[in-house]
Structures are given as C-alpha cells and as structure tokens.
Amino acid sequence: MIPRQLTVAGLTVPSFVYGTAWKEEATERLTRLALEAGFRGIDTANQRRHYHEVGVGAGIAGAIAAGLVTREDLFLQTKFTSVGGQDHRLPYDPAADDATQVRQSFASSLEHLRVTTIDSYVLHGPSRRVGLADSDLAVWRAMEELHAAGKTRLIGVSNVGLDQLELLCARATTTPAFVQNRCFARNGWDREVRAFCRDRGIIYQGFSLLTANVSDLRTPAFAEIVRRVERTPAQVVFNFALRVGMQPLTGTTDPAHMREDLGAYDFELAPEDVRAMEHIAER
Secondary structure (H helix, E strand, O other), rough: OOOEEOOOOOOOEEEEEEEEOOOOOHHHHHHHHHHOOOOOOEEEOOOOOOOOOHHHHHHHHHHHHHOOOOOHEEEEEEEEOHHOOOOOOOOOOOOHHHHHHHHHHHHHHHHHOOOOOOEEEEEEOOOOOOOOOHEEEEEEEEHHHHHHOOOOOEEEOOOHHHHHHHHHHHHOOOOOOOOEEEHHHHHHHHHHHHHHHHOOOOOOEEEOOEEEEEHHHHHHHHHHHHHHHHHOHHHHHHHHHHOOOOEEEEEOOHHHHHHHHHHHHHHOHHHHHHHHHHOOOOO
16 A cells, blocks of 8 residues: 655655646646645745745635645645745845845745745755755755744755765755655656665655656556556556655646546556666666
8 A cells, every 4th residue: 555644754744745836826726726636735935936835825725714624734845945046036135145045035935825834844956056055055054943943844955966965964964854856767767866865764755757757658668557557647657656755746737637646546556567667768
C-alpha cells in the first residue's frame, strides 16, 4: 500500500502535493478545486512572477469557511525568492539586507495566505548555478531563525544541484526537510539528489514530472507499462514517484485530472515496472 502520508523531522505531511505555479487569476478557483478533489498539500511561493499567493490564500480561506477543510488538515508550503527570481512586484525592500528580506517576505506570505504559521518554508533556489553565495547562506540562517521561533514547522530548498545541497547541509544548523527539484527522466529522475536525500531523511519533492519528460513518456517502453496496468500515463508516473519515495507535485488545471492523479494511490506498479521506469529514458 502506498502511504498517503510521509514523516519528516517527526512531523507527518501528505505524500502528494498540488502546485499552484502559473495559474494567475485562476489560482483561487483551482486551489479550491484541488482541495475538493482531495489534495491536502498546497505549494506556492511569494513570487508574483510565477505565482499568485493571494489567490492561494483566498482559495484556502473559502474552503475553510465552507467547512471543507480545517487549517490543521493542510500542509501549506511557500517560498522565499531572491531578487534575481522576481519581477518588479517584490514582497520586500530590495535595498534591505538578506535577513530583513526573508522576514519581510515571510510576513507578506502569512498575510497573503491568511494563516499564522507556515508548514514548510523553502528557499526558491540559490543565487548561482554552482556553489552557494554568502547571500544564500544568510538567507538560510534567516529561515533557520523562523524555524527556531516556531513560525514555520519545516524548511527546505528548491532548484538545487547536488554540490549545492552537500554544501548547504555541511554549513546549516538546521538541514532541509525538503528538496524540491524539476525532475528529468533523462537524469534518472534526479537519481543522485534523490539518493542524497534518502540517506539523510530528506523528502525529495519532484515537479514537472510530466511536462519535463514529454518525449520520454512517448516511448514504446512507457506505453507498454501504461497498457499493462490499464491506468493513465499520469497515474503511472505519479505511482512510480510515490513508490520510489518522492513527494510528487501536480499542477493540473483540470478537475477530472486532479481526481485521476490521486488515483495513483489505488494500484501498485510491479517491481519490474518500477525498475523500467527508473531507466525509461535510457537509450
């Protein structure tokens, strides 16, 4: 049986998350629909360039007011995004020091989401492609302070390479509970980072599992698995992700697909199919 919940740092979180990037003015409606479909994990960011965090908060507030969920039912994750990842709609003073920017962005997220605490607060990505800058470590220290103060239950990092993750864990007082990466089949579904996370009790969150792998999911090998298990391609991918210990994200805008995606819990790929999926992009 595939678990519907995972445990990290002694806390229980949903094993499947709804992602709200690129939803714009539909964000409130789609967040509500995801909750109605059965999702209890919601991912967003205080980055107006790609997210509409206010819409997420409105969708959640409406669902709570209607009695659909309680705040305690939900795993709510948002992110701090540095200036390089933002557009002109900044949630903090760009002239402020890194720690102040984190505190200002976090306070803004609480207001947007209409909550008093966050379940997971994530560094949206290091400021450079290789290694970590002093500013990245300063941001992480500020996030550690929010965690120590009980304002966020957990902290994590996104869009990170193995070298950066190793360095962060070596320098951090509080190591990340989550790593969220775009997950490519051609890289073994981020195999090296996943292995690092598994060895250290970090939950690996995979996003763009479908959209980043369109060509690899058109192969005869994948089609044969889908045919044999009589499930949708998305269900097969998400079942695989859950089976190998990922916490997958889906960002579908179709309510029927939301329900279908959650059907990934209702069957189990055979071990040989899991092995085939691990290598589905190998030629």
